[in-house]
Amino acid sequence: GIQVEQSPPDLILQEGANSTLRCNFSDSVNNLQWFHQNPWGQLINLFYIPSGTKQNGRLSATTVATERYSLLYISSSQTTDSGVYFCAGGTSGTYKYIFGTGTRLKVLA
Amino acid sequence: SQTIHQWPATLVQPVGSPLSLECTVEGTSNPNLYWYRQAAGRGLQLLFYSVGIGQISSEVPQNLSASRPQDRQFILSSKKLLLSDSGFYLCAWSGEHTGELFFGEGSRLTVL
Numbered sequence: 395g396i397q398v399e400q401s402p403p404d405l406i407l408q409e410g411a412n413s414t415l416r417c418n419f420s421d422s423v424n425n426l427q428w429f430h431q432n433p434w435g436q437l438i439n440l441f442y443i444p445s446g447t448k449q450n451g452r453l454s455a456t457t458v459a460t461e462r463y464s465l466l467y468i469s470s471s472q473t474t475d476s477g478v479y480f481c482a483g484g485t486s487g488t489y490k491y492i493f494g495t496g497t498r499l500k501v502l503a
Numbered sequence: 504s505q506t507i508h509q510w511p512a513t514l515v516q517p518v519g520s521p522l523s524l525e526c527t528v529e530g531t532s533n534p535n536l537y538w539y540r541q542a543a544g545r546g547l548q549l550l551f552y553s554v555g556i557g558q559i560s561s562e563v564p565q566n567l568s569a570s571r572p573q574d575r576q577f578i579l580s581s582k583k584l585l586l587s588d589s590g591f592y593l594c595a596w597s598g599e600h601t602g603e604l605f606f607g608e609g610s611r612l613t614v615l
Contacts, residue, residue: 425602435541435591437606444602480546482604489535489554489597490562491604493547 396421400494412469415497417481419462431478471501505530509594509607522581524610526594534596536577541591589614
């Protein structure tokens with residue numbers, strides 16, 4: 395099955411710093427999402443991005459499907475950005491989304 | 504708009520007791536439904552998914568089972584809980600023809 399690798403596993407930033415999170419897939423996927431898990435465990439949808447680039451405020455994401463990776467950019471980080479960021483991918487024919495192990499982000503005031 | 508709800512939010516159960524977690528989706532029809540489990544400090548593991556009523560696919564051999572008695576209802580069950588069943592259980596749905604996943608609030612299970 396598909397393997398999903400996320401890096402870095404842990405990240406500590408000062409408020410206002412920028413960061414890039416990476417997600418690599420072992421095989422091609424045609425469904426790809428980024429999530430933020432808040433301290434209460436809730437999974438919040440950030441981007442559905444099987445290919446291309448999207449932006450939402452201080453966050454943006456880019457997926458290069460042919461090279462099987464996706465990047466999540468966080469600019470001007472805030473303490474509320476803290477939590478765990480997951481990427482997940484799958485193929486529509488199998489209906490399965492496989493998750494990476496996450497990047498644990500802590501933003502210090 | 505579509506919403507997903509699951510309950511109970513928290514549950515503390517003794518070893519050997521039964522389990523029933525319920526998830527319902529509103530505002531859509533024929534959704535694909537999923538149960539994931541997250542152990543403390545870990546990623547999400549897909550347990551079951553369903554593409555229609557009565558159609559359940561199991562991803563991991565375990566002490567749990569799933570059922571889909573109605574189009575928008577997904578139930579996770581166990582006859583006898585084990586300590587290793589403790590974790591955070593998340594229900595999710597995606598559209599019949601679209602891939603984006605949406606999660607419920609989660610159910611935190613502690614088996615003592």
